[in-house]
Amino acid sequence: MALVEVKGVSKRFGGLTAVSGVDLTVNAGEVHCLIGPNGAGKSTLFKLIVGLYPPTEGSILFDSVDITKERPYARVQRGMSIKMQAPSVFKELPVRQNIQTALQERLSGAERIAEENRLLTLLNLAPDSDKLAGALSHGQQQWLEIGMALALKPHLLLLDEPTAGMSPEETYKTGELIKSFNAEGMTVLVVEHDMAFVRQVAQRVTVLHLGKIFARGDLESILQDEKVAEIYLGKTHAH
Amino acid sequence: MSAEVFSVFYQFADVFAFLILSAAGLAIVFGMMGVINMAHGEFIMCGAYVTVGLVNLGVPLAIAQILAAVTAGLIGVLVEFLVVRRFYKRPLDSLLATWGLSLIVTQSMLLIVGSAVRGIGTPEGSFAIGGYTFSTYRLVLFGCAVAVLAGLYIIFMKTRFGVIARATMQNAAMAKALGARTGRIYAISFGIGTGLAGLCGALYAPTMTLIPTMGATFVVESFVTVVIGGANVLLGTAPAAVFLAMIRMALNASYGQIIGQIGMLVAVILIIRVLPEGLSSVLVRRGR
Amino acid sequence: MFKLLEGPQTLGRGRMFWSCFLVGLGAALTYPLFADSYDVGNFAYFLIWIFMALGLCLMWGYGGMLSFGQTLFFGIAGYGYGVLAINMGGGSATIAALVLSVVLAMIAAGILGYFMIWGGINGIFFGIVTLSATLVLAFFLGQTAGPEWHIGPARLNGFNGMKGMDPLTVGDFYIEGSALYYVMVALIVIVYLALRMLVNSGIGNVIVATRENPQRAEMLGYDVRKYQLLTFVIGSGLAGLSGALYTSWGQFITPSSIGLPAAAMPIVWVAFSGRSDLTATLVGSFLLLFGFQTITVYSQQAALVLMGALLLATVMLAPQGFVLGIGKLVADWSRGRRRGDGDVIAEAGRLQSEES
Numbered sequence: 090m091a092l093v094e095v096k097g098v099s100k101r102f103g104g105l106t107a108v109s110g111v112d113l114t115v116n117a118g119e120v121h122c123l124i125g126p127n128g129a130g131k132s133t134l135f136k137l138i139v140g141l142y143p144p145t146e147g148s149i150l151f152d153s154v155d156i157t158k159e160r161p162y163a164r165v166q167r168g169m170s171i172k173m174q175a176p177s178v179f180k181e182l183p184v185r186q187n188i189q190t191a192l193q194e195r196l197s198g199a200e201r202i203a204e205e206n207r208l209l210t211l212l213n214l215a216p217d218s219d220k221l222a223g224a225l226s227h228g229q230q231q232w233l234e235i236g237m238a239l240a241l242k243p244h245l246l247l248l249d250e251p252t253a254g255m256s257p258e259e260t261y262k263t264g265e266l267i268k269s270f271n272a273e274g275m276t277v278l279v280v281e282h283d284m285a286f287v288r289q290v291a292q293r294v295t296v297l298h299l300g301k302i303f304a305r306g307d308l309e310s311i312l313q314d315e316k317v318a319e320i321y322l323g324k325t326h327a328h
Numbered sequence: 329m330s331a332e333v334f335s336v337f338y339q340f341a342d343v344f345a346f347l348i349l350s351a352a353g354l355a356i357v358f359g360m361m362g363v364i365n366m367a368h369g370e371f372i373m374c375g376a377y378v379t380v381g382l383v384n385l386g387v388p389l390a391i392a393q394i395l396a397a398v399t400a401g402l403i404g405v406l407v408e409f410l411v412v413r414r415f416y417k418r419p420l421d422s423l424l425a426t427w428g429l430s431l432i433v434t435q436s437m438l439l440i441v442g443s444a445v446r447g448i449g450t451p452e453g454s455f456a457i458g459g460y461t462f463s464t465y466r467l468v469l470f471g472c473a474v475a476v477l478a479g480l481y482i483i484f485m486k487t488r489f490g491v492i493a494r495a496t497m498q499n500a501a502m503a504k505a506l507g508a509r510t511g512r513i514y515a516i517s518f519g520i521g522t523g524l525a526g527l528c529g530a531l532y533a534p535t536m537t538l539i540p541t542m543g544a545t546f547v548v549e550s551f552v553t554v555v556i557g558g559a560n561v562l563l564g565t566a567p568a569a570v571f572l573a574m575i576r577m578a579l580n581a582s583y584g585q586i587i588g589q590i591g592m593l594v595a596v597i598l599i600i601r602v603l604p605e606g607l608s609s610v611l612v613r614r615g616r
Numbered sequence: 617m618f619k620l621l622e623g624p625q626t627l628g629r630g631r632m633f634w635s636c637f638l639v640g641l642g643a644a645l646t647y648p649l650f651a652d653s654y655d656v657g658n659f660a661y662f663l664i665w666i667f668m669a670l671g672l673c674l675m676w677g678y679g680g681m682l683s684f685g686q687t688l689f690f691g692i693a694g695y696g697y698g699v700l701a702i703n704m705g706g707g708s709a710t711i712a713a714l715v716l717s718v719v720l721a722m723i724a725a726g727i728l729g730y731f732m733i734w735g736g737i738n739g740i741f742f743g744i745v746t747l748s749a750t751l752v753l754a755f756f757l758g759q760t761a762g763p764e765w766h767i768g769p770a771r772l773n774g775f776n777g778m779k780g781m782d783p784l785t786v787g788d789f790y791i792e793g794s795a796l797y798y799v800m801v802a803l804i805v806i807v808y809l810a811l812r813m814l815v816n817s818g819i820g821n822v823i824v825a826t827r828e829n830p831q832r833a834e835m836l837g838y839d840v841r842k843y844q845l846l847t848f849v850i851g852s853g854l855a856g857l858s859g860a861l862y863t864s865w866g867q868f869i870t871p872s873s874i875g876l877p878a879a880a881m882p883i884v885w886v887a888f889s890g891r892s893d894l895t896a897t898l899v900g901s902f903l904l905l906f907g908f909q910t911i912t913v914y915s916q917q918a919a920l921v922l923m924g925a926l927l928l929a930t931v932m933l934a935p936q937g938f939v940l941g942i943g944k945l946v947a948d949w950s951r952g953r954r955r956g957d958g959d960v961i962a963e964a965g966r967l968q969s970e971e972s
Contacts, residue, residue, distance in 0.1 A: 139835065165837035177835075179828040186624055190825045191836050193818040241837065364740050414932065419740055420682055421931045424887055428931070431877055431924025435917040544876050548751045551744045586759045593752045597728065600735040600745070 091150075092117040092245055092276050093138065098147030099300075100133055107133040109300040110147070115245070120267065120277045122287045122308075125297035126320060131280040132174050134297065135249050138278075139171050140164050151245070168244035170237075172251055174280075176230035178237070180223030184214055187222050187233055191240035204240070211266070212236045227254040235263070239270065246270070248279045252286055264289040288312075296320075331458025336577075338462050341470035343576045347569040348473040349531060350546040351553035352480065352561060353524030359559040360497055360517040362419050363412060366427035368550060369543020370434060371400045371522040375529025376538055377441075383448045393530035400526020401519040408518035416514070430543070437540035445538040465534070472531055476524065477566055483520070484562070493517060497559075548589065552596045572596075621809060623816030625678065625824060627943060628895045632950070644801050648794045656797050662905040663800040664861045669885045669901035670811055670894060671854030677891030678815050679847035680827030681738070685728070685746030686855040686882040688753055691874035693721040693856030694863045695757070695772070698781040701864075702770040706782030714784060714860045721856025722849050729848040733841050747879060754875030777870030784864045796865065804898075807854065811894055814850075823847055855882070877920055884927045890940020900939035 095113040099106065108130040115121045123131050136142045138149060140161040148157045156164050179187050188205050196204055209215040212232040217225060222233055231254060238246055248267070252260040260283060267290050271277055281287050287294065287308070294311040296303040304317050311317055354368045365371075375396040382392035411429065415422035453464035484490035496503040496513050504510045528546065536542065553572060557564030575595050580588035622629040628637070648656045668686050675681045696717030701710050732745055761774025772778055784791040784799070791799055814820055825833040826840045833840050863869045872878060889900020904926075911919040934941050 141831070160834075160839070162834045162837050162839045165835060170837075171835055173832075173835075177829060177832045179825050179832065181828055182824060183624055186821060190821045190833075193821060194837060237832075237836065362740075364744055411928070411932075418931075418935070420743075421935055423682075423740055423743060424883065425928055425931045427880055427883065428924045428926075428928030431880055431927065432921050433924075434877070435920040435924065439915070439917045439921070541876065544751065548748050548755075551748045555741055555745060555748075586756050589752055590756060593748060596748070597731045597745070600737050600741075601731045602735075 090117045091115070092152060093278070094150040094153075095134070095138065096148050096150070098134075098137055098144045098149060100130075100137055100142060101145045106300055108137065108144075111297070111300070111302055113295060113302065115276060115278050116293075117244070117276050118271070118274060119292045120271050120279065120290050122291035122294045123278065123280045123297060124282070124287060124294060124311075125303065128299075129297040130300040131297050132249055133300075135171065135173075135247055135278075135280060139169060139247065165241065165243075169247060170239075170241040170243040170245075171247040172231070172234045172238045172249060174249040174253075176227060176234055178222040178230050178233050181221060183219050184222050184225065184233060185209065185218040188236055188240055191237040195240070195242060208236045208240060228256070228259060231255065235266075244276060246275055246277045248277065248281075250280055250282065252281065252283055257285075260286055261289065331460050334457050334462075335460050338466070339577045339581060340573055342466050343580070344569055344573040345466075345469040345473040346532075347549050347553050347573055347576075348476060348566065349469070349524075349528040351550040351557070351565055351569065352476050353521040353528065354550045355521075355554050355557060355559075355561045355565040356480070356524065357518055357521035358554055359561055359564075360493065360521075361412075361416055361514055362559075363415070363422045364419075364426075364551075364554070365412075365518075365521065366423055367407070367430040367433065368522075368525050369545075369547045370430050371404060371525035371543075372529035372532075372546050373434070373437070373540060373543045374403065375400045375526030376533035376536075376542060377437075377445070377529075378526070379530040379533040380445060380448055380538055384446070389448070389451065389534070393527070393533075396530035396533075397523050397527035400529070401523025404522025404525075405515050405519040407522070408515045412518060413511070413514070434540045434543070441540060443539050447536070447538055448534050450534045469531055472527075476527070477562065480561055489513075489516070548593070552592060556596055556599055618813075620813040620816045622812075623820075625815040625820050626812050626895065627893045627940075627947065641801075641805065645798075648797055653793050656794050657792075658909070660793075660797040660800050661865060662902060662909065663797070663804060664858055664865060665882075665885075665905055666804050666858075666898060666901055667807060667854040667861070668858040668882050669889070669897050670807060671851035672882045672886045673889075673891055673894055673897040674811060674815070674854075675847055675851035676886060677893065677897070678820065678827065679823050679844060679851070681844060681848060681851075682743045683746045683848065683851065684743045684879055684883065685750050685852065687874045687879045688746065688750035689721040689725055689852040689855040690859035690862070691750075691753055691757070691869075691871070692724050692859065693717040694859030694869040694873065695778060696720045696856075697860040697863045698778045698869055699767045699770045701781035703768040707785050708787060710782050710785045710864065713781075714864065717860045718853055718856040721859065722853040725849045725852030725856075726845065729845045729852075733844045733848070750879050751875055754871045757871035757874065775871060777868055778863075779868045781863060781867055783867055791864075800861070803857075807857075808894060808898060815894070819843065819846070877923075880927070881923065884923045884930075886937075887930045888926050888938055890937025890943070892936065893940050893943070896937060896940040896943055899943075900937065903939070 091114045093113070093115040095111055098108060098111050100108040111134060113134070123134070125131055133142065137144050140156070140159060144157065148155055150156065151164065151167055151169065154167070156167065179190065185205060188208055189201070192201050192204055206215070209218050212235065214229065214232060214236065217229065222230065225233060231251060235248070235251060238248070252263050255263065264286055267277055267279070277290075279290065291308050293306070294308055295305040296311060296317050298320050303320065304311060304314055350372070353371070354365060357363055357365050378396035378399050379389075379392045382395060383389055387395070407429065411425055412422055415425055450463065451465050454461050455464060456462070484494060492503065492508045493513050495506075496508055496510050500510050536545070553565055553568050556572065557568035572592055572595070576588045576592050579591040647659065651659075668690060672683065672686050675683050694717075697713050700713035700716055704713055728746070728749060732742060737745060757772060758775050760772035761776065763771065765772040765774075770778065782790075784796070789795075815823065822833060822838050822840070822843050825836070826838070826843055830840050862873065885901040885904050886897050888904060890896035908919050908923065911922060930938060
């Protein structure tokens with residue numbers, strides 16, 4: 090069952106074509122990794138899916154409904170949530186209030202507070218819950234944003250480079266966290282450069298190159314594809 | 329040319345000149361630094377008072393007007409150095425700081441000079457075409473507005489300062505890294521902006537009553553022109569002025585000044601709904 | 617519901633704060649017993665403006681929308697009250713005139729706000745578009761001196777202002793002097809507490825989240841434009857309440873309470889006080905109004921020069937506001953004595969990060 094269908098989507102900024110004729114299907118229940126070198130159009134594709142950019146052409150379906158013309162908040166209400174590439178939190182608000190703002194539409198009263206505490210503990214933010222979000226380290230802000238995305242209990246979780254700025258242990262822990270949410274039925278689409286992380290979580294992989302789909306398939310076949318290695322994995326294979 | 333056609337052109341030119349002259353200085357400061365100078369009207373007032381003062385001392389009008397513009401420009405450089413410079417990273421605070429200045433200046437002027445200053449009267453001279461009489465000075469104002477646009481085109485497109493200024497506008501940090509003295513560029517740009525405000529006041533001084541609060545007469549026109557025109561003086565402010573002048577002219581002719589002003593405001597509010605990035609976004613298809 | 621009176625969005629909390637609040641309220645309620653009626657009337661006059669300041673505090677400090685249009689809505693409701701009270705014939709109908717004129721201001725705010733917010737206007741342009749609208753209304757009303765400008769029997773009267781409306785009346789009883797003072801105190805307490813509850817509620821969370829990062833707020837599923845419009849309508853409606861009360865208080869309103877320099881006054885009060893806190897705005901605005909009125913008796917221009925200087929000094933020296941800064945120092949000092957210096961340092965860091 091396809092949860093997200095991107096059909097022939099292109100995005101041009103003036104003379105620059107960032108995404109060109111992309112078809113992408115994300116099936117319900119999978120962890121799908123989007124990889125590709127810098128400038129391949131991955132973040133642009135994410136922003137097209139959540140509606141921060143209108144596509145120049147093509148359409149996007151979520152749960153079989155055409156959402157191409159919907160504003161971002163309406164798409165979020167349909168059940169998607171995103172962690173952006175650069176940490177995007179409410180910097181002048183306390184950590185707990187960040188989570189609370191994400192949770193309050195879904196839960197209230199004691200239930201909400203319990204869920205806040207659960208998420209804060211899960212993300213190792215409990216000791217800092219009264220701090221302003223802007224005072225957290227870069228890695229902690231990433232955690233917080235992931236927490237806000239999770240608080241919405243989305244069907245589809247979009248993570249744009251979730252482990253940037255994290256140590257190998259933290260990265261591994263993030264991977265395990267994603268797998269545990271996936272096990273509960275959440276569909277996850279991840280942009281990631283860290284191949285160890287991709288190996289840890291990915292069930293299917295799509296390679297984007299120069300704004301176009303370059304290859305797709307299961308993890309093993311992509312890793313063994315020599316053309317993919319040429320454009321992208323060539324450098325990272327060694328380490 | 330038939331008299332009716334010329335009459336329409338004359339009315340258009342009158343409003344267009346008012347919009348360009350009152351907005352050009354504000355637009356330059358906004359375009360370069362992203363700052364709206366709330367004391368813009370006070371620089372206009374300064375230009376008007378200096379002009380009238382000098383004329384009353386016996387200085388010929390044209391020279392008095394140039395000196396008034398230069399005075400306003402120099403005061404602007406000083407204000408940039410003392411106040412505005414601190415707020416380039418906080419544009420809203422620069423708005424408040426310059427508004428504070430504006431209050432201090434107008435009210436001090438009321439205290440010191442009082443409200444009544446003897447005007448100098450519009451320079452005589454009129455001409456008639458087919459039964460209509462037109463004031464020559466109004467056409468001079470239109471000529472000045474066109475000259476201001478041409479002058480800005482030359483300064484920003486043809487001079488070394490202009491190249492560096494445009495580079496600074498695009499990317500201040502990069503321009504600085506390449507050796508541009510951005511602090512000085514900002515000071516000069518602010519000076520040009522306030523100098524143009526002074527010129528506006530100097531040019532309109534003979535046509536209106538001088539009161540310390542006269543700046544308020546100009547600010548609505550300058551604000552809405554900049555809101556519609558955006559950050560680019562040549563590609564934004566000028567077309568915005570053409571557009572607003574046409575609306576204003578049509579309404580003025582049929583319903584009078586105040587309805588003209590209300591209509592212009594309504595047009596602006598409708599336009600920001602349709603074209604959130606201003607008129608210049610349509611004219612300059614920026615690749616972003 | 618009452619626990620919303622305290623929360624992360626408002627600074628004053630705890631038994632100490634509420635004791636001070638009750639002492640202040642008690643003093644305000646007993647004041648007319650000791651003062652002569654002229655002073656009470658003057659006091660009521662200061663209180664009129666508080667609503668406008670609180671409204672701006674909500675929009676600017678909490679919502680991040682710097683509106684320069686408080687006097688626009690003040691004027692709409694002020695003139696609205698006059699027109700309605702004259703046309704509906706005074707008496708108890710003045711209460712309806714008050715309510716309707718505030719509703720009128722809110723509708724106007726809804727229309728202007730819709731075009732600006734849906735048009736994506738924010739930051740500097742939000743200020744100058746609202747100010748342009750304000751000045752145009754002031755110019756327009758200034759042009760209405762002729763007898764042809766009337767709504768029913770209500771003459772607009774240009775710069776000389778509109779007059780002849782009844783003050784607020786219940787039955788045969790004019791609400792004036794001490795009675796008006798008590799009405800004002802009651803309204804301020806209601807508005808202040810209601811705003812505290814609003815900003816500490818879920819809606820308040822979204823309002824401040826939108827100020828911080830509108831894109832992230834939208835990515836949590838909130839249509840931020842609706843929250844911004846709500847904030848703008850409430851904040852402007854409070855300016856309208858000030859306007860209607862003002863006309864009722866003096867039975868008189870002129871365009872000069874709309875245009876420059878009147879439009880700058882709410883900005884000065886709120887900037888000086890500290891826009892990010894309702895209590896600071898309440899206290900600071902009252903102090904400034906009191907000071908302003910004292911100087912105005914000698915020279916209005918001098919008082920306005922001082923206001924301009926205060927605005928300039930605030931942005932240069934204490935961008936977060938003077939009253940708020942002092943309030944935080946007091947809070948730190950009393951907390952520091954109990955909990956050690958660590959909190960003070962944390963709080964200082966917080967102040968610093970808020971300034972950037």
